[in-house]
Amino acid sequence: MKLRVRSLALLCSLSAFAVAAPMRRHATEEFKLLASDGAPGDHFGCSVSVDADTIVAGASQADAPGANSGAAYVFVDDGMSFVEQQKLVASDGAAGDRFGTAVAVFGDTAIVGAPAAAASGAGSGAAYVFVRSGSTWTQQQKLVPSTHLASDAFGSAVAIHADTVVVGSPRPGKGSAWVFTRTGTVWTEQDELRGSGESNGNKFGCAVTLWNDSIVVGASGQFGSAEQTGAAYAFSRTGGTWTEDQKLVASDAAPFAKFGASVAMSEGGVLCVGAPSDDVGGTDIGAAYRYEASGGAWVFDKKRQGLAAGDALGSSVAASFNFVLTGAIGFAGSGTAILWGFGDTGLKQIFVPETPSSLQALGESVSCGPCWMVAGAPGDSASGENAGAVFVFESFTGAARVHNGTGVNPTAMTTLEGPNIGQLWRVQIDTTGFPSVDATDIVISPRFTATPFGLPYGEALLFTLRHKRKLQPIGQQWPRMIASQSGSGLVVHEIPIPNDPYLIGTKAAVQGVLRSGGKIVALTNGELLVIGCFGQ
Numbered sequence: 001m002k003l004r005v006r007s008l009a010l011l012c013s014l015s016a017f018a019v020a021a022p023m024r025r026h027a028t029e030e031f032k033l034l035a036s037d038g039a040p041g042d043h044f045g046c047s048v049s050v051d052a053d054t055i056v057a058g059a060s061q062a063d064a065p066g067a068n069s070g071a072a073y074v075f076v077d078d079g080m081s082f083v084e085q086q087k088l089v090a091s092d093g094a095a096g097d098r099f100g101t102a103v104a105v106f107g108d109t110a111i112v113g114a115p116a117a118a119a120s121g122a123g124s125g126a127a128y129v130f131v132r133s134g135s136t137w138t139q140q141q142k143l144v145p146s147t148h149l150a151s152d153a154f155g156s157a158v159a160i161h162a163d164t165v166v167v168g169s170p171r172p173g174k175g176s177a178w179v180f181t182r183t184g185t186v187w188t189e190q191d192e193l194r195g196s197g198e199s200n201g202n203k204f205g206c207a208v209t210l211w212n213d214s215i216v217v218g219a220s221g222q223f224g225s226a227e228q229t230g231a232a233y234a235f236s237r238t239g240g241t242w243t244e245d246q247k248l249v250a251s252d253a254a255p256f257a258k259f260g261a262s263v264a265m266s267e268g269g270v271l272c273v274g275a276p277s278d279d280v281g282g283t284d285i286g287a288a289y290r291y292e293a294s295g296g297a298w299v300f301d302k303k304r305q306g307l308a309a310g311d312a313l314g315s316s317v318a319a320s321f322n323f324v325l326t327g328a329i330g331f332a333g334s335g336t337a338i339l340w341g342f343g344d345t346g347l348k349q350i351f352v353p354e355t356p357s358s359l360q361a362l363g364e365s366v367s368c369g370p371c372w373m374v375a376g377a378p379g380d381s382a383s384g385e386n387a388g389a390v391f392v393f394e395s396f397t398g399a400a401r402v403h404n405g406t407g408v409n410p411t412a413m414t415t416l417e418g419p420n421i422g423q424l425w426r427v428q429i430d431t432t433g434f435p436s437v438d439a440t441d442i443v444i445s446p447r448f449t450a451t452p453f454g455l456p457y458g459e460a461l462l463f464t465l466r467h468k469r470k471l472q473p474i475g476q477q478w479p480r481m482i483a484s485q486s487g488s489g490l491v492v493h494e495i496p497i498p499n500d501p502y503l504i505g506t507k508a509a510v511q512g513v514l515r516s517g518g519k520i521v522a523l524t525n526g527e528l529l530v531i532g533c534f535g536q
Contacts, residue, residue: 043060043379043387044059047376049103054077064089104160129187163183173200175206179215193215193242207220209263215236218263220259234271259274284330287306312330322341334360335377337362348505353380363375424494425496438486440493443511
Protein backbone atom coordinates (compact mmCIF):
# COMPACT_ATOMS: atom_id res chain seq x y z
CA MET A 1 0.00 0.00 0.00
CA LYS A 2 1.30 3.44 -0.86
CA LEU A 3 2.02 5.85 1.95
CA ARG A 4 0.41 9.17 1.23
CA VAL A 5 1.92 12.53 2.06
CA ARG A 6 -0.90 14.88 2.93
CA SER A 7 -1.14 18.33 1.43
CA LEU A 8 -1.89 21.33 3.59
CA ALA A 9 -5.42 22.61 4.13
CA LEU A 10 -6.96 23.39 0.76
CA LEU A 11 -7.70 26.92 -0.27
CA CYS A 12 -10.93 27.74 -2.04
CA SER A 13 -9.63 30.40 -4.39
CA LEU A 14 -11.28 30.84 -7.77
CA SER A 15 -8.15 30.58 -9.85
CA ALA A 16 -8.07 30.52 -13.62
CA PHE A 17 -5.64 28.11 -15.21
CA ALA A 18 -5.14 26.41 -18.52
CA VAL A 19 -6.15 22.79 -18.05
CA ALA A 20 -5.40 19.46 -19.55
CA ALA A 21 -6.53 18.16 -22.89
CA PRO A 22 -9.21 15.44 -23.07
CA MET A 23 -7.94 12.15 -21.70
CA ARG A 24 -9.57 8.73 -21.71
CA ARG A 25 -8.00 6.78 -18.94
CA HIS A 26 -9.23 3.85 -16.92
CA ALA A 27 -8.27 3.92 -13.26
CA THR A 28 -8.89 1.04 -10.87
CA GLU A 29 -9.78 1.50 -7.25
CA GLU A 30 -7.29 2.51 -4.64
CA PHE A 31 -9.46 1.00 -1.89
CA LYS A 32 -12.50 -1.24 -1.82
CA LEU A 33 -14.53 -0.74 1.35
CA LEU A 34 -16.80 -3.41 2.80
CA ALA A 35 -19.01 -3.19 5.86
CA SER A 36 -17.50 -5.08 8.79
CA ASP A 37 -20.75 -7.02 9.23
CA GLY A 38 -21.89 -6.93 5.62
CA ALA A 39 -24.49 -9.49 4.64
CA PRO A 40 -26.34 -10.48 1.46
CA GLY A 41 -28.97 -7.98 0.43
CA ASP A 42 -27.65 -5.06 2.52
CA HIS A 43 -27.09 -2.80 -0.52
CA PHE A 44 -24.14 -1.15 1.18
CA GLY A 45 -23.06 1.77 -1.02
CA CYS A 46 -26.56 2.77 -2.10
CA SER A 47 -25.51 6.23 -0.87
CA VAL A 48 -22.08 7.77 -0.23
CA SER A 49 -20.67 11.08 0.91
CA VAL A 50 -17.06 12.17 1.40
CA ASP A 51 -15.69 15.24 3.17
CA ALA A 52 -11.94 15.60 3.65
CA ASP A 53 -10.81 12.21 4.98
CA THR A 54 -14.22 10.93 6.13
CA ILE A 55 -16.58 8.74 4.10
CA VAL A 56 -20.13 7.84 5.10
CA ALA A 57 -21.90 5.06 3.21
CA GLY A 58 -25.46 3.88 3.56
CA ALA A 59 -26.76 0.30 3.58
CA SER A 60 -30.49 0.86 3.35
CA GLN A 61 -31.48 -2.79 3.47
CA ALA A 62 -29.23 -3.92 6.30
CA ASP A 63 -31.09 -5.88 8.95
CA ALA A 64 -30.28 -3.99 12.12
CA PRO A 65 -32.32 -4.05 14.28
CA GLY A 66 -35.05 -5.37 11.95
CA ALA A 67 -35.37 -6.45 8.32
CA ASN A 68 -34.43 -3.54 6.02
CA SER A 69 -34.14 -1.17 8.98
CA GLY A 70 -30.87 0.06 7.46
CA ALA A 71 -27.53 1.34 8.65
CA ALA A 72 -24.74 3.74 7.72
CA TYR A 73 -20.99 3.22 8.11
CA VAL A 74 -18.28 5.81 8.73
CA PHE A 75 -14.77 5.28 7.35
CA VAL A 76 -11.73 7.46 7.98
CA ASP A 77 -8.38 7.68 6.23
CA ASP A 78 -5.55 6.66 8.58
CA GLY A 79 -2.83 7.58 6.08
CA MET A 80 -2.52 4.04 4.75
CA SER A 81 -6.10 3.03 4.06
CA PHE A 82 -9.70 3.83 4.92
CA VAL A 83 -10.80 2.05 8.08
CA GLU A 84 -14.26 1.66 9.52
CA GLN A 85 -14.75 4.04 12.42
CA GLN A 86 -18.33 3.31 13.44
CA LYS A 87 -21.63 1.84 12.34
CA LEU A 88 -24.55 4.27 12.68
CA VAL A 89 -28.12 3.17 13.39
CA ALA A 90 -31.20 5.13 14.38
CA SER A 91 -32.01 5.22 18.08
CA ASP A 92 -35.58 4.18 17.28
CA GLY A 93 -34.90 2.20 14.13
CA ALA A 94 -37.50 -0.31 13.03
CA ALA A 95 -37.91 -2.88 10.32
CA GLY A 96 -38.47 -1.39 6.89
CA ASP A 97 -37.19 2.12 7.72
CA ARG A 98 -34.46 2.01 5.02
CA PHE A 99 -32.18 4.17 7.15
CA GLY A 100 -29.14 4.96 4.99
CA THR A 101 -31.04 5.56 1.75
CA ALA A 102 -29.39 8.98 1.70
CA VAL A 103 -26.30 10.24 3.57
CA ALA A 104 -24.28 13.45 3.76
CA VAL A 105 -21.29 14.46 5.85
CA PHE A 106 -19.68 17.83 6.60
CA GLY A 107 -16.85 17.96 9.09
CA ASP A 108 -17.96 16.20 12.25
CA THR A 109 -21.66 16.16 11.40
CA ALA A 110 -23.49 13.57 9.33
CA ILE A 111 -27.13 13.29 8.33
CA VAL A 112 -28.82 10.04 7.36
CA GLY A 113 -32.21 9.71 5.69
CA ALA A 114 -34.75 6.99 6.49
CA PRO A 115 -37.59 7.68 4.01
CA ALA A 116 -39.67 4.63 4.92
CA ALA A 117 -39.71 5.29 8.67
CA ALA A 118 -43.18 5.55 10.16
CA ALA A 119 -42.55 8.75 12.13
CA SER A 120 -45.98 10.21 11.31
CA GLY A 121 -47.57 7.34 9.46
CA ALA A 122 -46.39 4.59 7.15
CA GLY A 123 -43.63 5.86 4.88
CA SER A 124 -43.65 9.38 6.28
CA GLY A 125 -39.89 9.23 6.76
CA ALA A 126 -37.30 10.82 9.02
CA ALA A 127 -33.72 12.09 9.01
CA TYR A 128 -31.15 11.66 11.75
CA VAL A 129 -28.23 13.94 12.62
CA PHE A 130 -25.07 12.47 14.14
CA VAL A 131 -22.05 14.34 15.49
CA ARG A 132 -18.51 13.14 16.14
CA SER A 133 -16.46 13.84 19.23
CA GLY A 134 -12.99 12.37 18.97
CA SER A 135 -13.68 9.12 17.16
CA THR A 136 -17.18 8.51 18.53
CA TRP A 137 -20.41 9.36 16.75
CA THR A 138 -23.64 9.99 18.67
CA GLN A 139 -27.13 10.82 17.50
CA GLN A 140 -27.79 14.52 18.03
CA GLN A 141 -31.37 14.80 16.84
CA LYS A 142 -34.11 13.14 14.81
CA LEU A 143 -35.58 15.52 12.24
CA VAL A 144 -39.19 15.49 11.08
CA PRO A 145 -41.04 18.37 9.39
CA SER A 146 -43.92 20.31 10.91
CA THR A 147 -46.28 19.05 8.21
CA HIS A 148 -45.70 15.33 7.97
CA LEU A 149 -47.97 12.67 6.50
CA ALA A 150 -47.86 9.05 5.50
CA SER A 151 -46.02 8.33 2.22
CA ASP A 152 -44.13 11.66 2.30
CA ALA A 153 -40.80 9.78 2.00
CA PHE A 154 -39.06 12.53 3.97
CA GLY A 155 -35.36 11.63 4.00
CA SER A 156 -35.15 10.38 0.41
CA ALA A 157 -32.39 12.92 -0.19
CA VAL A 158 -30.21 14.89 2.23
CA ALA A 159 -27.49 17.53 2.05
CA ILE A 160 -25.51 19.45 4.64
CA HIS A 161 -23.26 22.47 4.76
CA ALA A 162 -22.06 23.94 8.07
CA ASP A 163 -25.14 24.32 10.29
CA THR A 164 -27.77 23.93 7.59
CA VAL A 165 -29.33 20.76 6.22
CA VAL A 166 -31.92 20.21 3.51
CA VAL A 167 -34.07 17.08 3.36
CA GLY A 168 -36.09 15.97 0.35
CA SER A 169 -39.66 14.72 0.61
CA PRO A 170 -40.81 13.56 -2.87
CA ARG A 171 -44.30 12.54 -1.81
CA PRO A 172 -46.77 11.09 -4.37
CA GLY A 173 -48.40 14.49 -4.85
CA LYS A 174 -46.32 17.66 -4.98
CA GLY A 175 -43.00 17.22 -3.23
CA SER A 176 -41.14 19.44 -0.80
CA ALA A 177 -37.67 20.07 0.53
CA TRP A 178 -37.29 21.08 4.15
CA VAL A 179 -34.50 23.27 5.55
CA PHE A 180 -33.26 22.96 9.13
CA THR A 181 -30.61 25.03 10.89
CA ARG A 182 -28.60 24.37 14.02
CA THR A 183 -28.05 26.74 16.93
CA GLY A 184 -25.78 25.24 19.51
CA THR A 185 -26.84 21.60 19.53
CA VAL A 186 -30.50 22.11 18.55
CA TRP A 187 -31.89 21.86 15.03
CA THR A 188 -34.99 23.85 14.11
CA GLU A 189 -37.07 23.95 10.96
CA GLN A 190 -36.34 27.06 8.89
CA ASP A 191 -38.44 26.68 5.76
CA GLU A 192 -40.33 24.38 3.42
CA LEU A 193 -39.32 24.74 -0.22
CA ARG A 194 -41.78 24.14 -3.06
CA GLY A 195 -41.18 24.64 -6.75
CA SER A 196 -43.24 26.97 -8.92
CA GLY A 197 -45.50 25.32 -11.47
CA GLU A 198 -45.27 21.96 -9.79
CA SER A 199 -47.40 19.07 -11.00
CA ASN A 200 -48.52 16.00 -9.08
CA GLY A 201 -45.97 13.24 -9.16
CA ASN A 202 -43.16 15.67 -9.96
CA LYS A 203 -40.85 14.02 -7.39
CA PHE A 204 -39.66 17.41 -6.19
CA GLY A 205 -37.16 16.58 -3.46
CA CYS A 206 -35.86 13.36 -5.02
CA ALA A 207 -32.42 15.03 -5.04
CA VAL A 208 -31.02 18.00 -3.12
CA THR A 209 -27.73 19.86 -2.94
CA LEU A 210 -26.63 22.69 -0.66
CA TRP A 211 -23.72 25.10 -0.50
CA ASN A 212 -23.67 28.19 1.73
CA ASP A 213 -26.94 30.02 1.02
CA SER A 214 -27.84 28.15 -2.16
CA ILE A 215 -29.99 25.06 -2.59
CA VAL A 216 -30.93 23.20 -5.75
CA VAL A 217 -33.74 20.65 -5.65
CA GLY A 218 -34.36 18.03 -8.32
CA ALA A 219 -37.83 17.14 -9.57
CA SER A 220 -37.25 14.27 -11.98
CA GLY A 221 -40.97 13.61 -12.53
CA GLN A 222 -41.87 17.19 -13.46
CA PHE A 223 -44.08 17.44 -16.54
CA GLY A 224 -42.39 19.93 -18.88
CA SER A 225 -42.61 19.72 -22.65
CA ALA A 226 -43.54 16.06 -22.13
CA GLU A 227 -44.07 13.56 -19.34
CA GLN A 228 -41.23 13.26 -16.80
CA THR A 229 -38.86 15.50 -18.68
CA GLY A 230 -37.88 16.75 -15.24
CA ALA A 231 -36.67 20.01 -13.75
CA ALA A 232 -34.41 21.45 -11.06
CA TYR A 233 -35.19 24.46 -8.88
CA ALA A 234 -32.61 26.87 -7.48
CA PHE A 235 -33.23 28.73 -4.20
CA SER A 236 -31.19 31.30 -2.30
CA ARG A 237 -31.34 32.48 1.31
CA THR A 238 -31.40 36.05 2.53
CA GLY A 239 -31.44 36.23 6.30
CA GLY A 240 -33.65 33.29 7.18
CA THR A 241 -35.84 33.44 4.09
CA TRP A 242 -35.49 31.20 1.08
CA THR A 243 -36.62 32.37 -2.36
CA GLU A 244 -36.87 30.49 -5.62
CA ASP A 245 -34.50 32.10 -8.12
CA GLN A 246 -34.67 29.88 -11.13
CA LYS A 247 -36.28 26.82 -12.66
CA LEU A 248 -33.87 24.80 -14.77
CA VAL A 249 -34.98 22.52 -17.58
CA ALA A 250 -33.01 20.80 -20.30
CA SER A 251 -33.04 22.68 -23.60
CA ASP A 252 -33.37 19.33 -25.39
CA ALA A 253 -35.81 17.87 -22.86
CA ALA A 254 -37.23 14.52 -23.92
CA PRO A 255 -40.01 12.41 -22.41
CA PHE A 256 -38.95 10.36 -19.40
CA ALA A 257 -35.40 11.77 -19.42
CA LYS A 258 -35.78 12.41 -15.66
CA PHE A 259 -33.68 15.56 -15.61
CA GLY A 260 -33.17 16.39 -11.93
CA ALA A 261 -32.85 12.81 -10.72
CA SER A 262 -29.50 13.87 -9.27
CA VAL A 263 -28.03 17.29 -8.47
CA ALA A 264 -24.72 18.52 -7.08
CA MET A 265 -23.05 21.89 -6.44
CA SER A 266 -19.35 22.55 -5.99
CA GLU A 267 -17.41 25.10 -3.96
CA GLY A 268 -16.51 26.93 -7.15
CA GLY A 269 -19.98 27.77 -8.41
CA VAL A 270 -20.60 24.73 -10.60
CA LEU A 271 -23.91 22.87 -10.72
CA CYS A 272 -24.46 19.46 -12.28
CA VAL A 273 -27.89 17.97 -12.99
CA GLY A 274 -28.31 14.35 -14.01
CA ALA A 275 -30.84 12.94 -16.49
CA PRO A 276 -30.16 9.18 -16.38
CA SER A 277 -32.96 8.20 -18.77
CA ASP A 278 -32.02 10.65 -21.51
CA ASP A 279 -32.26 8.94 -24.92
CA VAL A 280 -30.50 11.51 -27.09
CA GLY A 281 -27.74 9.44 -28.67
CA GLY A 282 -29.00 6.06 -27.50
CA THR A 283 -31.67 4.46 -25.35
CA ASP A 284 -31.01 5.31 -21.70
CA ILE A 285 -27.56 6.59 -22.56
CA GLY A 286 -28.09 9.22 -19.88
CA ALA A 287 -26.75 12.72 -19.56
CA ALA A 288 -25.37 15.26 -17.11
CA TYR A 289 -25.86 19.01 -17.60
CA ARG A 290 -23.27 21.43 -16.29
CA TYR A 291 -24.11 24.99 -15.20
CA GLU A 292 -21.96 27.82 -13.91
CA ALA A 293 -22.96 30.57 -11.50
CA SER A 294 -22.99 33.96 -13.19
CA GLY A 295 -24.69 37.17 -12.07
CA GLY A 296 -26.89 35.42 -9.53
CA ALA A 297 -28.14 32.84 -12.01
CA TRP A 298 -27.16 29.39 -13.24
CA VAL A 299 -26.00 29.55 -16.86
CA PHE A 300 -25.91 26.38 -18.95
CA ASP A 301 -22.39 25.39 -19.98
CA LYS A 302 -22.45 21.96 -21.59
CA LYS A 303 -24.07 18.56 -21.70
CA ARG A 304 -22.15 15.35 -21.11
CA GLN A 305 -23.56 12.05 -22.34
CA GLY A 306 -22.93 8.42 -21.58
CA LEU A 307 -20.54 6.50 -23.77
CA ALA A 308 -23.06 3.91 -24.96
CA ALA A 309 -26.76 3.11 -24.86
CA GLY A 310 -27.84 1.82 -21.46
CA ASP A 311 -25.08 3.62 -19.51
CA ALA A 312 -27.63 5.71 -17.58
CA LEU A 313 -25.08 8.47 -17.06
CA GLY A 314 -26.37 10.88 -14.43
CA SER A 315 -27.69 8.15 -12.14
CA SER A 316 -25.74 10.12 -9.57
CA VAL A 317 -23.61 13.26 -9.74
CA ALA A 318 -21.06 15.02 -7.56
CA ALA A 319 -18.98 18.16 -8.00
CA SER A 320 -15.84 19.53 -6.40
CA PHE A 321 -13.76 22.49 -7.55
CA ASN A 322 -12.97 21.86 -11.22
CA PHE A 323 -14.33 18.30 -11.40
CA VAL A 324 -17.73 16.78 -12.02
CA LEU A 325 -18.15 13.09 -11.18
CA THR A 326 -21.03 11.21 -12.77
CA GLY A 327 -22.33 7.72 -12.07
CA ALA A 328 -23.34 5.46 -14.96
CA ILE A 329 -24.80 2.28 -13.47
CA GLY A 330 -25.28 0.54 -16.82
CA PHE A 331 -21.73 1.01 -18.14
CA ALA A 332 -20.37 -2.34 -19.43
CA GLY A 333 -22.94 -4.15 -17.31
CA SER A 334 -21.14 -3.36 -14.06
CA GLY A 335 -21.35 0.43 -13.84
CA THR A 336 -18.74 3.12 -13.52
CA ALA A 337 -18.00 6.63 -12.34
CA ILE A 338 -16.74 9.09 -14.93
CA LEU A 339 -14.70 12.17 -14.07
CA TRP A 340 -15.11 15.26 -16.22
CA GLY A 341 -12.80 18.23 -16.16
CA PHE A 342 -13.28 21.97 -16.02
CA GLY A 343 -14.23 23.96 -19.11
CA ASP A 344 -13.82 22.18 -22.43
CA THR A 345 -11.36 19.56 -21.28
CA GLY A 346 -13.89 16.74 -21.49
CA LEU A 347 -13.54 13.26 -20.08
CA LYS A 348 -10.66 12.88 -17.64
CA GLN A 349 -10.93 9.37 -16.21
CA ILE A 350 -13.22 6.37 -16.21
CA PHE A 351 -13.13 4.70 -12.82
CA VAL A 352 -13.63 0.94 -12.80
CA PRO A 353 -13.23 -1.77 -10.15
CA GLU A 354 -10.16 -3.97 -10.30
CA THR A 355 -12.50 -6.93 -10.79
CA PRO A 356 -15.79 -5.62 -12.24
CA SER A 357 -18.80 -7.91 -12.17
CA SER A 358 -22.21 -7.80 -13.80
CA LEU A 359 -25.01 -5.97 -12.01
CA GLN A 360 -22.52 -4.43 -9.61
CA ALA A 361 -24.30 -1.07 -10.07
CA LEU A 362 -21.13 0.92 -9.52
CA GLY A 363 -22.08 4.59 -9.70
CA GLU A 364 -25.52 4.31 -8.14
CA SER A 365 -24.05 6.85 -5.73
CA VAL A 366 -21.00 9.08 -6.10
CA SER A 367 -19.27 11.75 -4.07
CA CYS A 368 -16.01 13.60 -4.53
CA GLY A 369 -13.59 15.99 -2.92
CA PRO A 370 -10.40 17.44 -4.33
CA CYS A 371 -8.44 14.26 -3.60
CA TRP A 372 -10.86 11.35 -3.40
CA MET A 373 -13.51 10.07 -5.81
CA VAL A 374 -15.98 7.70 -4.14
CA ALA A 375 -18.56 5.48 -5.81
CA GLY A 376 -21.04 3.06 -4.30
CA ALA A 377 -21.76 -0.35 -5.81
CA PRO A 378 -24.74 -1.77 -3.90
CA GLY A 379 -24.88 -4.78 -6.24
CA ASP A 380 -21.36 -5.97 -5.37
CA SER A 381 -21.30 -9.51 -4.02
CA ALA A 382 -17.94 -9.71 -2.26
CA SER A 383 -19.77 -10.17 1.06
CA GLY A 384 -22.70 -12.02 -0.44
CA GLU A 385 -25.22 -11.32 -3.17
CA ASN A 386 -26.06 -7.60 -3.25
CA ALA A 387 -24.20 -7.02 0.00
CA GLY A 388 -22.60 -4.00 -1.64
CA ALA A 389 -19.28 -2.21 -1.62
CA VAL A 390 -17.78 1.26 -1.88
CA PHE A 391 -14.85 2.02 -4.17
CA VAL A 392 -12.42 4.83 -3.46
CA PHE A 393 -10.28 6.30 -6.23
CA GLU A 394 -7.46 8.83 -6.14
CA SER A 395 -8.05 11.99 -8.11
CA PHE A 396 -4.51 12.56 -9.44
CA THR A 397 -1.00 11.79 -8.22
CA GLY A 398 1.62 14.33 -9.21
CA ALA A 399 3.78 13.06 -12.05
CA ALA A 400 6.36 14.25 -14.57
CA ARG A 401 7.12 12.69 -17.94
CA VAL A 402 10.09 13.54 -20.11
CA HIS A 403 9.40 15.04 -23.53
CA ASN A 404 12.35 15.92 -25.67
CA GLY A 405 10.96 16.70 -29.08
CA THR A 406 13.51 15.85 -31.76
CA GLY A 407 16.08 15.01 -29.11
CA VAL A 408 18.39 17.93 -29.82
CA ASN A 409 18.38 19.07 -26.19
CA PRO A 410 20.41 17.20 -23.55
CA THR A 411 18.40 15.11 -21.09
CA ALA A 412 19.73 16.98 -18.10
CA MET A 413 16.54 17.73 -16.10
CA THR A 414 14.94 15.19 -13.78
CA THR A 415 11.99 15.47 -11.41
CA LEU A 416 12.91 14.10 -7.97
CA GLU A 417 9.50 14.50 -6.31
CA GLY A 418 6.20 14.82 -8.08
CA PRO A 419 4.31 18.12 -8.23
CA ASN A 420 1.49 18.05 -5.68
CA ILE A 421 -0.52 20.94 -4.33
CA GLY A 422 0.73 22.38 -1.08
CA GLN A 423 4.10 20.68 -1.44
CA LEU A 424 7.54 21.33 -2.89
CA TRP A 425 8.18 20.07 -6.38
CA ARG A 426 11.88 19.14 -6.50
CA VAL A 427 13.61 19.07 -9.87
CA GLN A 428 17.30 18.60 -10.61
CA ILE A 429 19.41 19.97 -13.47
CA ASP A 430 22.73 18.31 -14.25
CA THR A 431 25.18 20.89 -15.63
CA THR A 432 28.31 18.73 -15.49
CA GLY A 433 28.43 18.53 -19.28
CA PHE A 434 28.65 22.33 -19.50
CA PRO A 435 31.63 23.57 -17.42
CA SER A 436 30.94 27.25 -18.05
CA VAL A 437 27.42 27.18 -16.60
CA ASP A 438 26.97 29.28 -13.46
CA ALA A 439 23.17 29.45 -13.18
CA THR A 440 20.07 27.47 -14.13
CA ASP A 441 16.43 28.33 -14.70
CA ILE A 442 13.29 26.25 -14.55
CA VAL A 443 10.65 27.60 -16.91
CA ILE A 444 7.04 26.52 -16.28
CA SER A 445 4.20 27.31 -18.62
CA PRO A 446 0.67 26.05 -19.18
CA ARG A 447 1.69 25.70 -22.84
CA PHE A 448 1.88 21.96 -22.53
CA THR A 449 1.24 21.43 -26.24
CA ALA A 450 3.39 22.54 -29.17
CA THR A 451 3.50 26.24 -29.99
CA PRO A 452 1.69 27.62 -33.05
CA PHE A 453 4.92 27.03 -34.98
CA GLY A 454 4.65 23.30 -34.40
CA LEU A 455 7.63 22.96 -32.10
CA PRO A 456 7.58 19.59 -30.30
CA TYR A 457 7.69 18.93 -26.58
CA GLY A 458 11.02 19.84 -25.06
CA GLU A 459 11.51 22.68 -27.51
CA ALA A 460 8.16 24.45 -27.18
CA LEU A 461 9.39 26.87 -24.55
CA LEU A 462 12.19 28.09 -26.77
CA PHE A 463 9.50 30.08 -28.53
CA THR A 464 8.49 31.72 -25.25
CA LEU A 465 12.08 32.61 -24.35
CA ARG A 466 13.04 33.86 -27.78
CA HIS A 467 10.21 36.36 -27.90
CA LYS A 468 10.83 37.54 -24.33
CA ARG A 469 7.22 37.29 -23.29
CA LYS A 470 6.38 38.54 -19.83
CA LEU A 471 7.05 35.81 -17.28
CA GLN A 472 4.85 36.19 -14.23
CA PRO A 473 5.69 34.86 -10.77
CA ILE A 474 4.02 31.73 -9.52
CA GLY A 475 0.71 32.36 -7.79
CA GLN A 476 -2.92 31.40 -7.75
CA GLN A 477 -3.29 31.88 -11.48
CA TRP A 478 0.10 30.33 -12.20
CA PRO A 479 0.19 31.32 -15.89
CA ARG A 480 3.96 31.19 -16.37
CA MET A 481 7.08 31.45 -14.25
CA ILE A 482 10.87 31.25 -14.14
CA ALA A 483 12.64 29.88 -11.08
CA SER A 484 16.35 30.75 -11.13
CA GLN A 485 19.24 29.47 -9.07
CA SER A 486 22.97 30.08 -9.22
CA GLY A 487 25.50 27.27 -9.10
CA SER A 488 26.67 24.34 -11.18
CA GLY A 489 26.92 20.57 -11.01
CA LEU A 490 23.76 18.84 -9.79
CA VAL A 491 21.50 21.81 -9.07
CA VAL A 492 18.24 21.07 -7.23
CA HIS A 493 15.34 23.53 -7.53
CA GLU A 494 12.58 23.38 -4.91
CA ILE A 495 9.46 25.03 -6.25
CA PRO A 496 6.32 25.35 -4.10
CA ILE A 497 3.11 24.26 -5.83
CA PRO A 498 0.25 26.56 -4.78
CA ASN A 499 -2.09 24.94 -2.29
CA ASP A 500 -4.95 25.39 -4.72
CA PRO A 501 -7.26 22.45 -5.50
CA TYR A 502 -8.15 24.00 -8.85
CA LEU A 503 -4.70 22.94 -10.04
CA ILE A 504 -5.28 19.23 -9.43
CA GLY A 505 -5.24 17.28 -12.67
CA THR A 506 -3.96 20.14 -14.77
CA LYS A 507 -0.85 19.98 -16.92
CA ALA A 508 2.08 22.27 -17.53
CA ALA A 509 5.21 22.22 -19.66
CA VAL A 510 8.59 22.55 -17.98
CA GLN A 511 12.04 23.13 -19.38
CA GLY A 512 15.48 23.78 -17.94
CA VAL A 513 17.73 26.60 -19.08
CA LEU A 514 21.52 26.60 -18.63
CA ARG A 515 23.19 30.03 -18.38
CA SER A 516 26.71 31.40 -18.29
CA GLY A 517 27.26 35.04 -17.48
CA GLY A 518 23.57 35.68 -17.99
CA LYS A 519 23.56 34.19 -21.49
CA ILE A 520 21.73 31.01 -22.52
CA VAL A 521 24.19 28.18 -23.13
CA ALA A 522 21.68 25.38 -23.71
CA LEU A 523 18.15 24.17 -23.07
CA THR A 524 17.46 20.85 -21.38
CA ASN A 525 14.83 18.28 -22.19
CA GLY A 526 11.25 19.22 -21.45
CA GLU A 527 8.86 17.59 -18.98
CA LEU A 528 5.10 17.34 -18.97
CA LEU A 529 3.78 17.82 -15.44
CA VAL A 530 0.48 16.58 -14.07
CA ILE A 531 -0.40 18.41 -10.87
CA GLY A 532 -1.57 16.00 -8.22
CA CYS A 533 -2.98 15.74 -4.74
CA PHE A 534 -0.75 13.06 -3.29
CA GLY A 535 2.90 12.21 -2.99
CA GLN A 536 4.23 8.67 -3.07
